Amino acid sequence: MSHTAHIRSHRKPRPRSASTLALRAGVAGGVLSTLAVAGSAGPANAEPVTETIEMPALTFDTPELASAVALSAETTQQAALDLNLQTQENAAAAKAAKAAKKAKDEADRKAEAVKKAEEAARAEAQARSSRSSERTTLSASGSSQGVSQATGSAATVIAFLKAQLGDAYVMGATGPNSWDCSSLVQAAFRQVGIDLPRVSQDQSLAGTPVSLDNIQVGDILYWGGAGSAYHTGVYIGDGQYLDAANPSKGVVIQDLSGYPASGAVRVL
Numbered sequence: 001m002s003h004t005a006h007i008r009s010h011r012k013p014r015p016r017s018a019s020t021l022a023l024r025a026g027v028a029g030g031v032l033s034t035l036a037v038a039g040s041a042g043p044a045n046a047e048p049v050t051e052t053i054e055m056p057a058l059t060f061d062t063p064e065l066a067s068a069v070a071l072s073a074e075t076t077q078q079a080a081l082d083l084n085l086q087t088q089e090n091a092a093a094a095k096a097a098k099a100a101k102k103a104k105d106e107a108d109r110k111a112e113a114v115k116k117a118e119e120a121a122r123a124e125a126q127a128r129s130s131r132s133s134e135r136t137t138l139s140a141s142g143s144s145q146g147v148s149q150a151t152g153s154a155a156t157v158i159a160f161l162k163a164q165l166g167d168a169y170v171m172g173a174t175g176p177n178s179w180d181c182s183s184l185v186q187a188a189f190r191q192v193g194i195d196l197p198r199v200s201q202d203q204s205l206a207g208t209p210v211s212l213d214n215i216q217v218g219d220i221l222y223w224g225g226a227g228s229a230y231h232t233g234v235y236i237g238d239g240q241y242l243d244a245a246n247p248s249k250g251v252v253i254q255d256l257s258g259y260p261a262s263g264a265v266r267v268l
Contacts, residue, residue, distance in 0.1 A: 154218030
């Protein structure tokens with residue numbers, strides 16, 4: 001029998017995958033190509049090649065290779081999971097840092113607002129204290145402003161009015177730290193049990209009308225017509241009156257010569 005004859009194998013053929021067959025075909029083709037080149041490059045009188053060599057089959061279905069592929073896939077998947085987790089952690093950290101900065105800015109803003117409010121409160125308290133001291137001084141030295149001419153109920157009315165000097169003028173306000181003209185007059189006469197009307201028009205009709213040439217300390221002065229007056233104050237003597245003048249002046253003492261009254265009424 002020729003040594004080139006093939007002996008039939010008694011082993012049962014094993015099915016091969018497409019990748020295995022493709023790889024075997026590629027390897028076999030490469031080997032045959034190499035042999036062909038070698039043959040063509042040999043001497044012309046060389047004997048022809050009559051022996052064929054069967055190459056061993058390469059396959060990916062061995063347990064070792066399958067295990068290696070599986071391990072590689074698992075490693076790749078784990079790396080992807082780790083990268084995704086790191087990305088999420090970075091995003092969460094950035095979000096937390098942004099929220100913390102916003103909270104700090106808000107806290108700083110509130111702290112600044114509280115600080116300003118406290119400073120304003122201290123300034124207001126100092127102003128009130130100073131104003132109270134001024135009122136006490138004015139009340140004690142009232143004789144220089146005509147209080148010496150008042151006695152009894154008139155003196156009580158004037159003392160109350162002087163205690164409000166420096167208060168604000170606010171339309172419709174009724175004290176204790178802001179007034180309009182008629183509310184101040186009403187509050188002053190309430191100190192001696194006299195309940196005057198609330199508005200200037202009605203106050204100009206209260207009591208007994210008196211001539212401006214005969215006014216006394218404690219008389220109510222009004223500006224405008226009787227029954228239609230738009231402003232009231234109280235005469236305190238020495239040609240002066242005290243009133244809640246306007247928003248720019250507040251409660252002040254003024255001279256009648258600078259702003260003569262239209263008329264006067266006496267309720268004391």
